[in-house]
Amino acid sequence: MRVYPVLVAALVASAAYPASAQERRVDVPAGTVADSAIALARQTGSSIVVNGSSLSSRRVARIRGTMSAEAAVQRLARQANARAVRISAMAWRLDPLPARAARPRRDARVTTTERGPRPGPAPTPAAPLPEIVVTASKRELPLKEMPAQVSMIDGEELALGGVGGTEKITQRVATVSSTYLGSGRNKLFIRGIADSSFTGPTQATVGQYLGDIRLSYNAPDPDLRLSDLERVEVLEGPQGTLYGAGSLGGIIRLVPNSPELSRSFASGTLGGALTEHGDGSADLGLIANLPLASDKAALRVTLDGVTEGGYIDKPFLDRTDVNRTSILSGRAILRAQLAPDWTIDLIGLGQTTHAQDSQYVTRNQPGYDSAARVREGSDAEYLHGQIVVDGRIGAVRLRSSTAIADQTLEERYDASTEQERLFVQRNETRMIAHETRLWQPIDDRFGWVAGLSLVDNRTQLNRSLRQMTLRAATTGVLNTVTEATVYAEGSYRLHDNLIATLGARYSLVRLGGSAEDVSAALAIERAAVTAKRDQSAFLPSASLMARLAPETSLYLRYQEGFRPGGLAIEGEFVRRFDRDDAQTFEVGVRHGVPGRDPFDLALNLSYTRWNDIQADFIDVAGLPSTANIGDGRVWTISASAGVYLAPDLRLTGGASVNRSSIDEPPFNLILLMGRTSHVPNIAEFSGRLGLEYSRPIGGNLDLDARAWASYIGKSRLGIGPELGDLQGDYLDSGLTLRIGNDRIGGTLSITNLADAKGNRFALGTPFAVVRAQETPLRPRTIRIGVDFAF
Incomplete structure (x- = not known):
């Protein structure tokens, strides 16, 4: 048997790492087995030999985390469909497993109930490659068995080049779009389901979640910093059965990293940036993990400031670079382990x-000037508290989450006519939410999930007009929603390669509210309008998933979603x-697994019937x-796809x-809105291309590079003649380079490489639509940063 060695690490490193059981931080980029073995041996101070050139050229996914050298080598072996054979205390050999052992038959599994004499030492059993699991399915479905279009973004990818907000998601997923009023003020859309440009009483069409609890009910995107996340999951299309109201377009789920019970560590980032035509920027991020109570509890803390x-100038106020934003x-x-299977x-x-x-600026002007005559801007605050109990009862999993969230947004708009006027809108939202669910992941035949949820939400919207020293309150509105829900979904394996899924959700909703700051003459009329009323919704779902080949699957899916009604302001x-x-x-x-297989592709065609669309317009x-x-x-x-052009170079793309x-x-709205024929804010075409390059460069250093370009097509601002302006039709781009190791690294990032101005959003203030407004891209920005861990 010929041994093909791809690495002999310096054995003197074993003095620094005396035992293979000692845990250390490992971060090995995706690549071939040969390259991964080289990087892994260097990081763990071990020696790894790969037996056979065919094994050395296989591709494996990224290996990262805190683990012992032995655990890291075993993980590499599992991904490569190989057997790890220990040669000495810190040396292993990887032998390829027979092809027939790579996929054991389902009916040939050995159970723990078998008894009898055990034979002598046996080779390490074959293990399939680790599954990519979609936890947004609420029952841990493998990606290859998920009957929906799913995008999963690794948390470390989001943090590369500095921590950002929701815009890092829109840059990576072609079907996710946003308005651009400013951080903390925007509305998100997925897959062509968009309703309006403003922050009003309507519930969002996209559900945003932290773990299992929504971030808000009918408030704008809080634009949370995407720091210290395990991943972000984006599910396209209505998700009414599992997620209820407010998921017409899909959901975005943030999955934070959990505290580690047995290890202390800290890491951080520091960066500074310069923007052409504008002012400088700075950012700081810190992460710390501290075990408590004899490794039975741990605290994980994240702090970000930016x-x-x-880069916007206001000549009427003789001010430059007015739009600085601080976050x-x-x-x-805090995690505590109550029992071996309970936290x-x-x-x-x-x-x-x-x-x-x-x-925003004045359209068709060469610079970045705004014609507004007053100081605008906004203040947003978001608070969220959550308690989560997670455990196991036999083969059944249980998870119970309870949260309270408070979100406040105050916006200021230029409403000047002959005189300077400022319009101020304040939106205060308080939400209490609870969900308890039981589930069992699908096995040989059947998997299911069942749960209940309760939501109580209160939103108060107040408005005022300020002129010089005078202030006049305008009509406001209070909306209250109480929603109680039960849901269930089950999947049955009709055949080894065919899975059918049925689900349903039943919700009872009580709506209430009142008018605020209304003149006495309207008090009688408002009583009839604001009376409490009840609604109910039954949301069925069905899907069929067929595996056409080992790495290729086809699915059919039907799903429903809804948003409850409410109260809106029109004039007084x-x-x-x-x-x-x-x-x-x-x-x-769907074919292949992104980042693991030589080629992966996900393609989806959907048709949505949207009834009684809730949308915004400009009133009299x-x-x-x-x-x-x-x-x-x-x-x-x-569609989304990826292909390895070389062992260290991957091309990715997406389009919608x-x-x-x-x-x-x-008829009663035609005079106000006119006639419209298209859903607003959604471009007919959006596309993205990206390049990912990762490889060791010597001297215990790795190079990671990311380059991307995205095109956003034309769309219309909103409904009605006043909001009919075109927006979009621009190209955005960026580049990030990092050189370093798992302890320290330096980054260089450039956004808007071409320094394109573009028109992301054709609105700054609804009181001056005749000014031909536009919201440009941030001009070319260069950031230099450093990250460290200890």
Whole structure:
């Protein structure tokens, strides 16, 4: 037998690492077995020999975490479908396993109940490659068995080049888009399901979650810092059965890293940036993990601060670079192990965002000048507390989560006419949410999940007009929602390669509210409008998943979603708008695992029927209002793919094509809104290309490089003639380089490489739509940073 050695690490390193059981931080990039063995041996001070050139050329996924040298080698062996044979205390040999052992038959598994004499030492049994598990399925479905379009972004990828917010998701997933009023003020959309440009009483079409609990019910995206996350999961299309109201377009789920009970560590980042045509920026991030109570508990703390320099000028105020934004964010997770299979987590999260001024400019001007005559801007605060109990009862898993969230947003808009006027809108939201669920992952035949949830949400929207020293309150509104839900979903393996899934959710919703700051003459009319009322919703789902080949699957899916109604302001009146709902049929195909296989592809075609669409328009007083504008149909084709051009170089891409139409709105709204034919804020085409390069460069250093470019097509701002402006049609790009190891590294990042101005969003203030506004991209920005761990 010929031994093909790809590495003989210096054996003197064993003096620094006297035992293979000693844990250390490991971060080995994805690549061939040969390259991974080299990097792993260097990081652990071990010696690894790969037996056979065919094994050395196999591709394996990234290996990262804190583990012993032995555990790291065993993980490499499992990914490579190989057997790790110990040669000495810190030396191993990887032998390829027979091809027939790579996929053991399902009916040939050995159970723990078998008895009898055990033979002598046997070779390490074959192990399939580790599954990519989608926890947003609420029952840990393997990605290859998930009947939906899913995007998963690794937390370390999001943090590369400095911690950011939601924009890092929109840059990586072509089907996710956003408005661009400013951090803490935006609305997110997925797959062509978009309703409006403003922060109003409607519930978002995208559900945002921290673990199992939503971040908010009908408030804007808080733009949380994506720091110290295990991953972000994006599920496209309605998710009504598992997630209920407010998931018409899909969900975005943040999965934070959990505290580690047996290891202390700390890490951090520090960076500074310069923006062309603008001011400088700085950012700082810290992460610490501290075991407590004899390794039965641990505390993990994350702190982020950033100040982003402005680049917008206001000549009427003789001020430059007015739109500086400062963000301070923190998160703490305390985990205690109650029993071997039971833990309890206490989670606290807070973020404050202060934008000194607005970020829009006058369209078709050469520079970055705004015609506003007052200081605008916003202040946003977000607080979230959560308690999570997780455990196991035999083969059944249980998870119970309870949370309270408070979100406040104050926005200021230029409402000047002949005189300077400032319009101030304050949105205060308080949400209490609970979910308890039981589940059992799918095995040979059957898997299921069942749960209940309760949500109580209160949102108060107040408005005022300020002119010089005068201040006048305008009509405001209070919306209350109480939602109780039960849901269940089950999957049955009809055949080894065919899985059928059925599910349903039943929700009872009580709506209430009142008008605020209304003149006495309207008090009688408002009583009838704001009376409490009840709604119910039944949301079924069904899917069929077929494995066409070992790495290729096809699925069919039907799903529904809804949003409850509420109260909206129109002039001095408060009136109701009704619930809307969506039904989606989709078909998709998936091949390979991103980042692991030589080629991967996910393709999806969906059709959505959207009834009684809730959307915003400009009322007779020039203020945003909300109404049901009619029924719509949305066709979407989305795709994502990746291919290894070389062992260390991967090309990725994604695209989304949307076609939508809206029926004529009710007659009483035609005079206000006019006729519209397309869903707003969604480009007909969006696409992205990226390059990922990772390899050791010697001297105990690794090089990681990421380059990307994305195109956002044309879309319209909103509903009605006042909001009919075009936006989009621009190219954005970026580059990030990191050189370092698992202890320290330096990064260079450049965003907006071409220094394109673009038009991300055609709105800054709804009171001046005749000014032809636009929100440009941040000009070319160069950031230099350092990250460290100890």
